[in-house]
Amino acid sequence: MIQFHRGWNCSPNTMPGSFLFCLLSALLTTGSSLICEVCQARQTSCSGNLQTCKDSEDVCTTIVGEYKIAGRTFPRTFKDCATTSLLCNFVPFSMTYRPSFSMRTSFNCCSTDGCNSEQTELPAVPRTPNGFQCPSCLALGVSQCRNMDTLLCSGNEDHCFEITGTLMINNMNFTKASAGCATAGTCSKKVGVHQYTKDIVDILTQVKCYPAIPAGSTRTEL
Numbered sequence: 043m044i045q046f047h048r049g050w051n052c053s054p055n056t057m058p059g060s061f062l063f064c065l066l067s068a069l070l071t072t073g074s075s076l077i078c079e080v081c082q083a084r085q086t087s088c089s090g091n092l093q094t095c096k097d098s099e100d101v102c103t104t105i106v107g108e109y110k111i112a113g114r115t116f117p118r119t120f121k122d123c124a125t126t127s128l129l130c131n132f133v134p135f136s137m138t139y140r141p142s143f144s145m146r147t148s149f150n151c152c153s154t155d156g157c158n159s160e161q162t163e164l165p166a167v168p169r170t171p172n173g174f175q176c177p178s179c180l181a182l183g184v185s186q187c188r189n190m191d192t193l194l195c196s197g198n199e200d201h202c203f204e205i206t207g208t209l210m211i212n213n214m215n216f217t218k219a220s221a222g223c224a225t226a227g228t229c230s231k232k233v234g235v236h237q238y239t240k241d242i243v244d245i246l247t248q249v250k251c252y253p254a255i256p257a258g259s260t261r262t263e264l
Contacts (some may be wrong), residue, residue: 077155078102078123082239087161088119095123101130102158105238107147120239121158126151129236134165135227138199139180139220140191165225168197174254176202178222185247187219195223200254203228207246223254 075097081090086106095102103124109116129149136146148162171194178193185206204221229251236244 076100076102076123076153079121079156079159080123082118082120082122084116084118086117086119086164088121089159090121092156092159093123099123099125101126101151101153102156103129104150104158104162105147106162106164107145108164109145110143112142119162122239124151124237127237128232128234129238131232132230133227134163135225135230136165136167136197136199137203137220137222137224137228138167138193138195139222140178140193143180165227166197167199171196171257172198172200173257174200174223175257175259176221176223176254177204179220180222181219183217184219185217187221190221193222194257195254199223199225201226201228202252202254203231204248204250205231205246206248207244210243210245212241224251 076095076099077092078095078099079090079102080093081088086108101124103120103122105118105120107118130151132149134146134148136144138144144167146164146167148164150158150162152158174195176193176195177187177190179187179190181187187204187206201224202221203224206219207217209216209218231246231249231251233246233249236246238244
């Protein structure tokens with residue numbers, strides 16, 4: 043016997059039409075939750091088990107990031123269930139804060155079972171100078187860059203960014219201010235709350251993105 047959610051008892055002894063209706067209703071109700079691959083790793087890919095998402099989670103996400111600090115590389119990958127958010131509007135981008143500090147990342151949201159099982163590629167970052175420059179800074183514990191340097195841009199990073207906000211990782215909060223060269227995809231960032239994973243939330247209070255300045259020009263965007 044099929045026990046339907048609203049207290050209906052469906053059995054083969056029920057009228058044929060009613061039994062068929064109950065059966066179809068049960069089938070439509072069962073298995074309606076999205077199924078996503080869930081994993082995380084300290085590299086630019088990961089694989090894990092398929093898990094059933096909560097009813098409120100309507101997308102599968104993949105986040106791949108790579109930081110480079112003073113010649114060292116720190117990659118991370120997260121795959122999970124999530125609720126549609128501003129994150130889903132992001133496009134792959136790269137950012138360079140200083141010559142020795144850069145990052146690149148890709149975000150992907152999809153809404154069919156197991157759709158985040160595929161590999162997500164990071165954007166390439168050629169390091170050939172491209173004739174542009176941007177104001178540059180990276181400061182922790184403050185909400186505004188007070189002293190800017192000039193950073194020569196390279197590759198397809200032909201936009202400047204100035205971003206401030208608070209990064210929340212588990213129970214730790216980091217207020218930060220940053221500026222530098224970036225690809226046009228950085229302009230998809232918006233002021234607001236961006237939940238990258240269940241434990242990582244970025245609250246952006248200012249996002250400024252504009253075409254980079256020709257190298258040697260007077261900085262007019264400070």
